[in-house]
Amino acid sequence: MRVLCIGGGPAGLYFGLLMKLQDPRNEVIVVERNRPYDTFGWGVVFSDATMDNLKEADPVSAAQINEAFNHWDDIDVHIGGRTIRSGGHGFIGIGRKRLLNILQARCEALGVRLVFETDVTDDQALAEQYEADLVIASDGINSRIRTRYADAFQPDIDTRRCRFVWLGTRKLFDAFTFAFEKTEHGWFQAHAYRFDDNTSTFIVEAPEEVWQAAGIEQMSQEEGVAYCERLFARYLDGHKLISNATHLRGSAIWIRFPRVICQHWVHWNTLAGGRRVPVVLMGDAAHTAHFSIGSGTKLALEDAIDLAAEIGDAGAARLPEALARYEATRSVEVLKIQNAARNSTEWFENVARYAELAPEQFAYSLLTRSQRISHENLRLRDAGYVQGFEHWLARAAGMPADAAGMGEGKSLPPMFTPYRVRGLTLKNRVVVSPMAMYSCVDGVPGDFHLVHLGARAMGGAGMVVAEMTCTAPDARITPGCPGLWNDAQRDAWRRIVDFVHANSDARIAMQLGHAGRKGSTQLGWQQMDHPLPEGNWPLQSASPLPYLPGISQVPREMTADDMARVRDDFVAAARRAAEAGFDWLELHCAHGYLLSSFISPLTNQRADAYGGSLENRLRYPLEVFRAVRAAWPQERPMSVRISAHDWVEGGITPDDAVEIARAFKAAGADMIDCSSGQVSPDQAPVYGRMYQTPFADRVRNEAGIATIAVGAIFEADHVDSIIAAGRADLCAIARPHLADPAWTLHEAARLGWREAAWPRQYLAGKRQYETNLERAAAFEAQAAAGK
Numbered sequence: 001m002r003v004l005c006i007g008g009g010p011a012g013l014y015f016g017l018l019m020k021l022q023d024p025r026n027e028v029i030v031v032e033r034n035r036p037y038d039t040f041g042w043g044v045v046f047s048d049a050t051m052d053n054l055k056e057a058d059p060v061s062a063a064q065i066n067e068a069f070n071h072w073d074d075i076d077v078h079i080g081g082r083t084i085r086s087g088g089h090g091f092i093g094i095g096r097k098r099l100l101n102i103l104q105a106r107c108e109a110l111g112v113r114l115v116f117e118t119d120v121t122d123d124q125a126l127a128e129q130y131e132a133d134l135v136i137a138s139d140g141i142n143s144r145i146r147t148r149y150a151d152a153f154q155p156d157i158d159t160r161r162c163r164f165v166w167l168g169t170r171k172l173f174d175a176f177t178f179a180f181e182k183t184e185h186g187w188f189q190a191h192a193y194r195f196d197d198n199t200s201t202f203i204v205e206a207p208e209e210v211w212q213a214a215g216i217e218q219m220s221q222e223e224g225v226a227y228c229e230r231l232f233a234r235y236l237d238g239h240k241l242i243s244n245a246t247h248l249r250g251s252a253i254w255i256r257f258p259r260v261i262c263q264h265w266v267h268w269n270t271l272a273g274g275r276r277v278p279v280v281l282m283g284d285a286a287h288t289a290h291f292s293i294g295s296g297t298k299l300a301l302e303d304a305i306d307l308a309a310e311i312g313d314a315g316a317a318r319l320p321e322a323l324a325r326y327e328a329t330r331s332v333e334v335l336k337i338q339n340a341a342r343n344s345t346e347w348f349e350n351v352a353r354y355a356e357l358a359p360e361q362f363a364y365s366l367l368t369r370s371q372r373i374s375h376e377n378l379r380l381r382d383a384g385y386v387q388g389f390e391h392w393l394a395r396a397a398g399m400p401a402d403a404a405g406m407g408e409g410k411s412l413p414p415m416f417t418p419y420r421v422r423g424l425t426l427k428n429r430v431v432v433s434p435m436a437m438y439s440c441v442d443g444v445p446g447d448f449h450l451v452h453l454g455a456r457a458m459g460g461a462g463m464v465v466a467e468m469t470c471t472a473p474d475a476r477i478t479p480g481c482p483g484l485w486n487d488a489q490r491d492a493w494r495r496i497v498d499f500v501h502a503n504s505d506a507r508i509a510m511q512l513g514h515a516g517r518k519g520s521t522q523l524g525w526q527q528m529d530h531p532l533p534e535g536n537w538p539l540q541s542a543s544p545l546p547y548l549p550g551i552s553q554v555p556r557e558m559t560a561d562d563m564a565r566v567r568d569d570f571v572a573a574a575r576r577a578a579e580a581g582f583d584w585l586e587l588h589c590a591h592g593y594l595l596s597s598f599i600s601p602l603t604n605q606r607a608d609a610y611g612g613s614l615e616n617r618l619r620y621p622l623e624v625f626r627a628v629r630a631a632w633p634q635e636r637p638m639s640v641r642i643s644a645h646d647w648v649e650g651g652i653t654p655d656d657a658v659e660i661a662r663a664f665k666a667a668g669a670d671m672i673d674c675s676s677g678q679v680s681p682d683q684a685p686v687y688g689r690m691y692q693t694p695f696a697d698r699v700r701n702e703a704g705i706a707t708i709a710v711g712a713i714f715e716a717d718h719v720d721s722i723i724a725a726g727r728a729d730l731c732a733i734a735r736p737h738l739a740d741p742a743w744t745l746h747e748a749a750r751l752g753w754r755e756a757a758w759p760r761q762y763l764a765g766k767r768q769y770e771t772n773l774e775r776a777a778a779f780e781a782q783a784a785a786g787k
Contacts, residue, residue: 004132008032011283012138013103015304020110043195045294048090074175077363084363088381093195143285154263164205171239186210289341340370375720415719423635426462433734443483457506460744468513471569475514484573494580509584516594517541590643591678641673644695647683661703673708696728716747
C-alpha cells in the first residue's frame with residue numbers, strides 16, 4: 001500500500017512505522033509543516049498501561065521511549081496551605097520534542113519517508129502526487145482536512161470555559177502537582193509535572209470570567225507569565241516560568257480547550273481517473289481529551305495501533321471493512337475516555353464549587369473527579385492514603401477516633417459512616433428508594449408492604465422510604481397506589497413502621513405526593529402511563545396538558561380553591577404520617593407529578609402568579625412545603641425530591657435545579673433528593689453509571705444543602721466514592737434492593753467490613769456468606785497466580 005500521513009505528530013509517525021513493520025513493502029510518506037527534528041510543546045504524560053500497549057506494538061521504540069521517561073507514582077494536591085499526597089498512580093512523562101524525535105528516528109530507520117516544511121493546503125493534490133491508496137489526516141486539533149470534509153466527518157466542537165496556558169519551568173516536581181490559588185477575582189489552578197532531567201510542564205488554568213477579571217487579556221505575553229510566576233511563587237522555589245510560544249503575541253498563548261467529537265472518521269475521495277481513496281481521521285483531528293486526564297497522546301497512539309492491526313488483518317483488498325471496524329471500535333473507546341475527560345474538565349471549570357470542602361475531601365474529590373477512579377481503585381493504588389482518609393471521614397461524621405470496629409489496620413468504609421440531621425441519626429448512608437409496588441387496596445398497605453419494607457429494613461440500609469403515598473383518592477397514580485387520606489390507612493402504615501422499629505435499627509420515611517396529570521392509569525406491569533380501561537377519575541394539573549398527547553386524559557387547570565384543597569390534603573396526610581410514627585418525610589416534587597408540573601416550564605403554561613418565571617412556578621410547591629413543614633414535627637427531617645433535569649429542550653436544567661434547591665432550603669428543607677426526568681415523554685436522558693450523581697453534586701456544593709444521589713448506583717464502591725467525595729450525603733438505591741433485600745449487608749461482606757450488624761436471627765447465614773466470599777477470593781488469587 002501507499003500511505004500518506006498528513007501531519008507528523010505522534011499519530012502519523014506511529015502509524016507510519018507500524019505499517020512498515022507490518023510489511024516493509026508498504027510505502028509510507030509522512031508530511032509535516034515544521035522543520036526536521038523541530039517541534040513545539042512541553043511534556044506529555046502516559047499511564048503505565050499505555051506503555052504496555054506500546055511495548056506490544058513496537059518493542060524497539062517503546063524501549064527508547066521508556067528510557068527517556070520520568071516515572072512517578074505520587075499526586076500532590078495543594079489547597080488552603082495544605083498538601084495532600086497520595087501514591088500508586090503510575091505516571092510517566094516525556095518531553096513532546098523528545099517523543100517525536102524518537103518516533104522520527106524510528107521511522108527513518110524503517111524506511112518511512114519524512115517530508116518536512118510542507119504546509120498541506122490541498123490533500124487531494126498531494127494524494128495524487130504520491131499516488132496514495134490511503135490518506136491519514138493526523139493534522140491536529142485544528143485539522144484543515146476535518147474542516148474541508150466537515151459534511152462527511154460531522155465534527156462537534158465544544159469550546160470549554162477555562163483559559164489555559166502551557167508553560168515550562170526548571171523547577172523539578174517529584175509528584176504530579178495540582179496547586180490552587182485564590183485571587184480577588186477567583187480561582188487559578190496549576191497542573192505541573194517533570195518530564196526530563198531539567199524541565200517540568202506547568203499549565204495554568206482559570207475560568208474565562210476569572211481570567212478576564214484579572215486583566216490578563218490586556219497583558220503582554222511577558223506580563224502574563226510574570227503574573228503566573230507571582231501567583232504560584234510558593235511552588236516554584238525561585239524558578240522562572242518559561243514560554244516557548246514566542247511566535248504568538250500578547251495573551252494569544254492563553255487558549256480555551258476545544259473538545260472535538262466526530263460522528264464519522266472515514267471519508268472517501270474520488271480522485272482523477274475515478275480512483276477512490278479513503279481519508280481517515282486520527283488523533284486530535286478525530287477527537288480530543290482534556291489535558292487534565294492526560295490522554296490525548298495516548299489516544300493518538302492507540303488509534304495508530306488499532307488501525308494498523310485492522311488493515312493487517314483484512315489486507316488491502318478489504319480496506320473498506322478494516323476502516324469501518326476501526327471507526328466502530330475506536331469511537332467507542334474514545335467515547336469512554338471523553339466521558340471521563342468531560343467530568344474532569346467540568347471539575348476544573350468549577351473549582352469554586354468544591355473549594356469550601358475540607359482539604360482532605362477536596363483532594364479526594366479531585367482524585368475521583370473523572371468517575372473512572374473509584375474508592376476501591378484508590379485503595380489498590382495507596383491503601384495507606386485511603387485508610388487515613390477513611391479515619392478522617394469517620395471523625396468528620398461524628399465517630400470517635402477509637403470507634404468500635406476501627407482497630408489497627410481497619411477503617412470505616414464511607415457508606416457506613418452515620419449521618420445526623422435534626423433529631424435523627426441514620427446508621428449509614430444507604431437509603432432504599434421509594435419504589436412503586438401497585439399493591440394496595442383502597443390505598444391501604446397490607447402484608448405485602450409489611451414484608452417488602454420490613455425485609456429491606458432488616459437488610460442493612462440506614463433508611464427505607466415508602467413509595468409515593470397519595471393524599472386523596474384522586475391523587476393516586478393507579479388504583480393500586482397507597483394513601484394517607486384516612487385513619488385506616490394511617491393504622492396500616494403504623495403496623496409497618498412499628499415492625500421496622502422493633503426488628504431493625506433502620507429508620508423509615510414517608511414520601512407524600514399527588515399524581516396530577518399522570519394519575520388514573522394502569523398498574524405498572526400493565527400499560528404504564530395509559531388510562532384505565534374504565535373507572536377513570538378526573539385529573540388536575542398546573543395546566544391542561546395531557547402527559548401522552550392523544551392518549552392520556554386532559555387534566556383541568558387548577559383553580560385557587562383546588563390548590564387550597566390539595567395543600568390541606570398534604571397537611572392532613574403529613575399529620576397522619578407523624579401519628580403513624582414515620583421518622584422522615586419527603587415531599588414529591590419530581591417526575592411530572594402535580595407539584596412537579598408547576599415547577600417545569602414544559603407543564604406550566606399558566607398566566608397567573610403561579611406561572612411564568614421560575615420564582616412564580618415554585619410559588620405553589622413552596623406553599624405546600626411550608627404548610628407541611630409546619631405540620632410535621634420539628635425534630636424530624638424533611639426532604640424534597642426534585643427532577644434536576646427534564647432532559648428536554650426548554651425544560652428544567654441543572655442550573656435551575658440549584659435555584660430550586662435554594663428556594664426549598666430557604667423554606668426549611670433539610671435535604672434535596674436529586675432525581676431527573678419523567679416530566680415529558682419526549683425526554684432523552686443520557687444514561688450511564690451514576691448518571692444522576694452530578695446533579696446531587698451541584699446542588700450540594702452550590703446551593704449548600706445536603707443531597708440524596710440516585711440513579712444507576714449499584715455497588716458499594718459507588719456509594720463509597722460518592723459519599724467520600726462530598727457529591728452527596730446519602731445514596732438512594734432502588735433496583736439492587738428489589739433483587740436483593742439484604743443488598744447493604746451483602747455489599748458490606750464483599751467489602752470485608754465484618755462489623756455490619758445482621759439481624760441476630762440471621763447470624764449463622766452471615767458467617768457462611770463471609771466464608772464463601774473468602775473461599776472465592778482465595779480461589780481467584782490461586783487462579784491468577786497460576787496464569
